Amino acid sequence: xxxxxxxxxxxxxxxxxxxxxxxxxxxxxxxxxxxxxxxxxxxxxxxxxxxxxxxxxxxxxxxxxxxxxxxxxxxxxxxxxxxxxxxxxxxxxxxxxxxxxxxxxxxxxxxxxxxxxxxxxxxxxxxxxxxxxxxxxxxxxxxxxxxxxxxxxxxxxxxxxxxxxxxxxxxxxxxxxxxxxxxxxxxxxxxxxxxxxxxxxxxxxxxxxxxxxxxxxxxxxxxxxxx
Numbered sequence: 707x708x709x710x711x712x713x714x715x716x717x718x719x720x721x722x723x724x725x726x727x728x729x730x731x732x733x734x735x736x737x738x739x740x741x742x743x744x745x746x747x748x749x750x751x752x753x754x755x756x757x758x759x760x761x762x763x764x765x766x767x768x769x770x771x772x773x774x775x776x777x778x779x780x781x782x783x784x785x786x787x788x789x790x791x792x793x794x795x796x797x798x799x800x801x802x803x804x805x806x807x808x809x810x811x812x813x814x815x816x817x818x819x820x821x822x823x824x825x826x827x828x829x830x831x832x833x834x835x836x837x838x839x840x841x842x843x844x845x846x847x848x849x850x851x852x853x854x855x856x857x858x859x860x861x862x863x864x865x866x867x868x869x870x871x872x873x874x875x876x877x878x879x880x881x882x883x884x885x886x887x888x889x890x891x892x893x894x895x896x897x898x899x900x901x902x903x904x905x906x907x908x909x910x911x912x913x914x915x916x917x918x919x920x921x922x923x924x925x926x927x928x929x930x931x932x933x
Contacts, residue, residue, distance in 0.1 A: 707730065785821075794807040806820060
């Protein structure tokens with residue numbers, strides 16, 4: 707199956723996404739901030755990146771742009787995620803070249819129905835990837851060898867003769883918005899009361915989790931010491 711890099715600073719989103727994807731047989735690496743994504747990209751070499759658009763340190767938008775502008779990584783599909791409280795900016799997502807957007811909390815059917823086709827497409831594009839080392843993260847100085855700058859070549863993917871004259875279908879399964887380069891902004895779907903409540907509860911749990919862990923730890927320690 708596919709290697710998936712899931713980057714989100716919400717522990718709940720990480721646990722939910724990882725469980726759903728691993729149950730389908732995917733290999734999942736979870737990361738909490740954008741800087742670490744760039745550190746892990748070469749060794750993970752993902753087929754799909756699922757990125758919180760508002761990641762700390764380096765945003766999902768910045769990572770998506772880097773991936774899609776790189777000949778080494780552009781085979782990888784990119785899904786940007788956001789919540790009801792912090793939605794994905796569709797215009798910025800389109801400009802980065804991202805493949806789609808999905809709203810948290812993750813719904814199993816919506817997430818898996820888009821990951822499957824993206825995994826197949828990514829595997830096909832990987833076969834066309836040019837040889838060469840992965841590029842350095844943005845902002846990293848290029849290496850100098852004997853006084854010359856060692857620059858990454860940027861060859862294009864080989865053309866697929868069967869795809870000549872064809873157009874790739876847009877993926878828009880349940881709950882997932884595909885991003886078309888020239889498509890007009892869609893009319894936002896009305897958010898249900900259940901989705902608003904679920905999002906609010908998720909945010910509250912994430913915020914309260916450290917205090918709950920500390921409180922339970924102290925209670926367990928007191929119980930142990932009282933025996």
